[in-house]
Amino acid sequence: MPIEEIFKEYGEAHFRNLEREVIATLPESDCVVATGGGCVQSAENAANLRHDSLVFFLDVSPDVSYGRISESSRPALTDKDPVDEVKYLINLRYPAYLRSSDFRIDADRESEAVADEIIRIIADAATPVSDSDIAAGEDSAGVLRYRKVMSSFSGVPMPEKKSEQLFSYVKKHPLGSICAIAGRPSGHSRTPYLFNTVFERYGITAHCTYLEKETAGEVADTVRSCGLRAVSVTIPFKEDIIPYLDEINEDARAIGAVNTVFNTGNTCGAGGRLIGSNTDWYGVMKPLVASGVRVKSKKAAVIGAGGASRAAVYALMKLGADVTVVNRTVERAEKLAADMNASLIEGGCLQTDGKPVEIPCKAGGTDMLREIMPDIIINATSIGMRAEDTPVDRENRVCLRKGVCVFDLVYTPPVTRLLFEARTAGCTVISGVEMFVYQAAEQLFRYFGIRVDADEIRNILR
Ligand code: NAP
Secondary structure, three states: OOHHHHHHHHOHHHHHHHHHHHHHOOOOOOOOOOOOOOHHHOHHHHHHHHOOOOOEEEEOOHHHHHHHHOOOOOOOOOOOOHHHHHHHHHHHHHHHHHHOOOEEEEOOOOHHHHHHHHHHHHHHHOOOOOHHHHHOOOOOHHHHHHHHHHHHHOOOOOOOOHHHHHHHHHHHOOOOEEEEEEOOOOOOOOHHHHHHHHHHHHOOOEEEEEEOOOOHHHHHHHHHHHOOOEEEEOOOOOOOOHHHOOEEOHHHHHHOOOOEEEEOOOOOOOOOOEEEEOOHHHHHHHHHHHOOOOOOOOEEEEEOOOHHHHHHHHHHHHOOOEEEEEOOOHHHHHHHHHHHHHHHHHOOOEOOOOOEOOOOOEEEOHHHHHHHOOOEEEEOOOOOOOOOOOOOOHHHHHHOOOOOEEEEOOOOOOOOHHHHHHHHOOOEEEOHHHHHHHHHHHHHHHHHOOOOOHHHHHHHHO
């Protein structure tokens, strides 16, 4: 049955189900699949298409696209005028096209030029780089990429054998995706292990490594020169990286920090835009929601006024909580609250339920905790990494009572003294591991278009 008839008779939802079934049962090898533009909005389709495949995004401007399809029998998907519909859909879906594909091809050109480029990339991607190619000074795309990666990553501190793994990956997959954890230090991060395990399971040609540079500027230069697909940014670069990016999204702007950078360019060339966003606040919001904790209009206290605290306050305000930041250095708490109020309340930010954020964030010293008697307590300090330490001292321990939710962002150890005492007092407790799990799941989605279940990530990290 032709597509337009399926749409007419059964509607778009039915068509999308059929599309999903077909994509899920494609042969495992030796086939070329051309999809419609709507299919990669489904993460399940993106994962199935990506499995052991190369995915090309044929990037067509709305005018050219309209010119090509105006004579076709393509069914309307909105009630907009056809020219506006094409523009609207391309803009809406563009992020999905980028994250779900390996290569973006400018397809406003003649089809022969487009086909030539695809054929060339397939050949380059499938041609491993040998030591003799490198010694002979070849200037193939693969050798050029290998040289760039070698010069940018040689001497970068990494755990044992990790640089050899990166260089041998690039030799084998010269145009393969590379991502990295950028921090100083970064060798302790579990992100490369997690991501590389996911890539293996999901059949994605990608490798995650460590990018420990002196400055955020050097991090951004490496992303551009080596055509890295993405970097996950950690201390001390989360704020410093911002001036080096081409764009940051609303969440990152409000929080004032970026932990997620996506490069829209291809692995084999420069010219990509670096787009910064923040998934740390997801890492706070999602576990609260998944644990069934009621947050709207509830009193919440965030202990600490650093970067993690900003993400936590943002998540709580987006969920409609009445938030107070308490910190050893009160001025830092006051500055954080003022910044958040400026961006969320004066900036007209919406809660996750679509209503405007209205309750201003307050600030004070840690002794305020027992005055507030919060329903939700989030520890966003590093206190708790040593087994004997807790950010809720004896005077404040009265706050740990039945029905209160205590979320400790510290994740080593997974059960801190605070969580142990809170659990003993009958609180609902959430470990910092959960924040790591959910922020990483969201990064995998933003980098590769795949949705990896929180349980699967927890199992990998175990
Ligand atoms: P940060 O910017 O350095 O902020 C640290 C905060 O802790 C500051 O407010 C500081 O107070 C306070 N603090 C530190 N030592 C203290 C002490 N001895 N007594 C009282 N207050 C103290 O750190 P961050 O980047 O926000 O990270 C905070 C925590 O969140 C870390 O443990 C980090 O590992 C964790 N985190 C977890 C995840 C995850 O995925 N689970 C992600 C990000 C961060 P002052 O302002 O007075 O100095």
